[in-house]
Amino acid sequence: MKSNSLQDLKKLRQELAERQAKAAAQEAARLQAQNKARQDQDLFARAIGATQPLRQSARVHHRPEPAPPLPIQRQRDEQAVLREALSDEFDASTLLQVDAHLSYLRPGLGPDVTSRLRRGHWAVQREVDLHGLRVEEARETLSAFLRESHRAGIRCVRVVHGKGLGSPGKTPVLKGKVHGWLVQKNEVLAFVQAKPLEGGAGALVVLLQAGRGT
Template identity: 40%
Template structure:
C-alpha cells in the first residue's frame, strides 16, 4: 500500500512526459488592457446607480388620474384578448401572490410594488393581487394610493392587464394583475 502514491506519481510523470509547462507570461495577447480592481468596482457602482434611476423612472407620478373610492378599475394593454380580461375580471385566473400597500407613503408603496412585481416576474407568476385600499375620506379627497397604483400598473412593462377584484378578494380596494411571462414556453394559459 505505501508504494501506491509513488506508483500514481510515476504513472502521471510517464503520461505527461514531453509536455511543456505553460507559464503565465505565455498567455495570448487579446489587445485589451486588463481592468483594474478600481475600474471593476467603479463599473459595479455605476450599474447599481443606473438600476436605481430606472426604478424611479419606471413608475412615474407626473400624471396621476384621480379615481373614486368605489370606482371599478380595469385596463388591458395592447394584444390582451377580451376573453383574458373577462377571466381576470371574474376572478377565474388564480393569483399566486399578494401585497398589501395600506397605510404606506406613496414612495414606500412604489418601491414595494416595484420589488413585488420584479420578484413575481422572476418567478414567472401569471397573476398577483395588489391591495391598495379605498381611503374613503370625510374631506372628499380622492384615494391617493388607489390612484397611484392605477397609474403605475399601466406604466409597468410586465403588466398585461389589471382589474378590480371580486368582493371576497378585496373588491374595489384591490386589483388582480395579469403579468407577462417570458421564459416559460409551451404554456396554454
C-alpha cells in the same frame, strides 16, 4: 670633492633614517589602533554575553489582494430601476376600461383577457399590501414587488391599495396612483378590480408577462 661626497652620504643616511623612523611610527600607530579595536570588541562581548546569529526566516511574499469584482448585476438592477421610475403625474384614466369596474388591458391583447382575469382564470400567486404606506414608500414597494414576481415567473398577483376611507376627505389618493403606476410597468399586461371577498374596490388582480421562471 671628497668633502662634498661625505656630505652627500651623510645627508642620504639622515633621510633614510627619517624615513625608517616615520615608517616605524606609522606601524606602531596601526598596531596600537588594531589592538584597541580588539580590546573594545572583547569588552563588548563580555558585556552582552554569548550570542547566536539570527536565523534567516523564510520570507513570505504576500500577493496583492485582487480588486473586488464589480457588482455588475446590482448596477444593472439599479439602472433598470431608474429606467422604470414611476411617475406620480401619469394619468391612467384614459387607458382604463369603463365598465362595471375599472380595468386595464394592454393594447394589442384580446378583450377576453380581462374577463378571464376577473373570473379567476389565473390563480393569484402573490400579494402585496400597500395600505397605510406613504406615496413614496408605496411606489418603491410596488415596483420591487412586480420586478421580483416577474423574475420568479409569477403570472398573477394581487395589489392591495385600500379604499382610501382613512384619507383626508376620504379621497382614495393611493388607489389612483396605483392605477397609474401599473399602467407604466412593462411587466403588467392587464388588471381588474378584485372580487368583493378578495378586497373589492381596495385591491386589484394583476396579470404579468411570462417571466424567467415559467
